[in-house]
Amino acid sequence: MLTRVARLYGKQDIKVETQDVRQPGVGEVLLRMAAGGICGSDLHYNQDGGFGPVQVREPIISGHEASGYVEALGEGVSGLAIGALVAVNPSQPCGQCHYCKSNLPIHCLDMRFMGSAMRLPHEQGMFRDWLVVPAEQCFAFANNSTSAEAACAEPLAVCLHAVAQAHDVAGSRVLVTGAGPIGLLTVAAARHAGAGEIVVTDLADAALSRAVAMGATRTINVLTDPQGLAPFQEGKGSFDIVFDCSAACPALRSAFAAIRPRGTIVQVGVTGDMTIPLNALVGKEIVWRGSQRFDQEFALAVKLISDRTIDVRPIISHAFPLESVAEAFEQAGDRSVACKVQILLGGSN
Numbered sequence: 001m002l003t004r005v006a007r008l009y010g011k012q013d014i015k016v017e018t019q020d021v022r023q024p025g026v027g028e029v030l031l032r033m034a035a036g037g038i039c040g041s042d043l044h045y046n047q048d049g050g051f052g053p054v055q056v057r058e059p060i061i062s063g064h065e066a067s068g069y070v071e072a073l074g075e076g077v078s079g080l081a082i083g084a085l086v087a088v089n090p091s092q093p094c095g096q097c098h099y100c101k102s103n104l105p106i107h108c109l110d111m112r113f114m115g116s117a118m119r120l121p122h123e124q125g126m127f128r129d130w131l132v133v134p135a136e137q138c139f140a141f142a143n144n145s146t147s148a149e150a151a152c153a154e155p156l157a158v159c160l161h162a163v164a165q166a167h168d169v170a171g172s173r174v175l176v177t178g179a180g181p182i183g184l185l186t187v188a189a190a191r192h193a194g195a196g197e198i199v200v201t202d203l204a205d206a207a208l209s210r211a212v213a214m215g216a217t218r219t220i221n222v223l224t225d226p227q228g229l230a231p232f233q234e235g236k237g238s239f240d241i242v243f244d245c246s247a248a249c250p251a252l253r254s255a256f257a258a259i260r261p262r263g264t265i266v267q268v269g270v271t272g273d274m275t276i277p278l279n280a281l282v283g284k285e286i287v288w289r290g291s292q293r294f295d296q297e298f299a300l301a302v303k304l305i306s307d308r309t310i311d312v313r314p315i316i317s318h319a320f321p322l323e324s325v326a327e328a329f330e331q332a333g334d335r336s337v338a339c340k341v342q343i344l345l346g347g348s349n
Helices: 041-047 153-165 181-192 204-214 230-236 251-256 280-285 297-306 322-332
Strands: 003-009 015-019 028-037 066-072 085-088 130-134 138-140 173-177 197-202 218-221 239-244 261-268 287-290 316-321 340-344
Touching: 003 322, 015 322, 028 085, 041 153, 041 173, 066 153, 085 230, 085 297, 138 297, 153 181, 153 261, 153 297, 153 322, 173 251, 181 197, 181 204, 197 204, 204 218, 230 251, 239 251, 251 261, 251 280, 322 340
Parallel strands: 173 197, 173 239, 197 218, 239 261, 261 287, 316 340
Antiparallel strands: 003 015, 028 066, 028 130, 028 340, 066 085, 085 138
16 A cells, blocks of 8 residues: 655654555554544745754655554554544654653653654654654544544643643643744643633744634734833733744743743743843742643643543634645745644545
C-alpha cells in the first residue's frame, strides 16, 4: 500500500510524494489520517528552513499535531476499536534516561518528537494519508468529536502545561501576549483553571476577535492602541500572571512593566536571543518561568476537547487538501486572516 506524504526539502520547498506503508507490528496500529494542523515550528521550517539552532538538514515529513481513524490493529493491541477517532501524541521519551526515571520525561535526553528537525536523522511527521504508530501514542475521542477538533489536542496540551507552570491560577488577573493558536488556547486553559480576568494583546484584530470566544475578558490591539496597557502598568503593575506567547521583545517588555511585584511570567513563545529588562526582573522579584511541550496534559487535552469543556472550534480558520499543502502553508503565514490552518488527510477532502 502507498501513502501520500508532505515532504519538506528546505525553505519553501515542500512536495507531495508517495511512499510505502507497512502493516502494523506488535503493539502498533494503522491509522487513516484525517486532519493535521500547521504549527508555528512547521511554519518556520517551511518559511525559513528552521529556527535558531534547529534547521532542516535533510528531507522531513511535516506535522506533529494530527488525528486519524484506526484501520488495523497489530498483535497485542487492546483498548482501541477499529474506526475509532484518535489523536496521536507525537512525544516519544525513551523511558530510560535520568530525567525519564525522575518523572521528567519532557526533558528526556533521547526524546523523539514526530515532525521535528532537532535530531539527525530527523523525526518524520504526520502530514500523510496513512501512518503506522505505537498504540500507546493514540488517544480516542468521543463519537461526536470531529477530526479537526481532535487534531487540536497537541497544541492544547502545550497550553495546559504552560498554565500548570503558573500554579495557582484561580481568581488571578492574567495577561496573554500574542493571540495566535497557542495564545488563544492558553486563554482557554487559563479560563478552565479559573482565572478571574484575562486580557489579551496582539497586533491583529482578526486574532483578537477570536480571543473573546476562547475566554478573554478584554482585548487590546497594541498596534492601534499602543497605550492600551498603560493603566495596567501603574503602581508597579497589576497582573498576577503573564503568559508570553508572542516571543516579541516589545510584548515582553510590556509584560515586565504590567506584572505586579512577585508575579509570574510563563514563557511559552520562543525566538532567538533578545535583551531583557533585567532591572525589572530583579527589582520586582518577578518569577520568569519557561514552559515547553507537555506530558500527562495530552490525555487531559483529549478529554477536555472530547466533552467540549474547552471548545477549540473557534481557532480553526482554514482547511486545505493535502495536494494543496503549499497553499496551506502560505495561508498559515498570513495572520491577518488565518489562525489554525489544517491539512485534510486520508483523502478526506
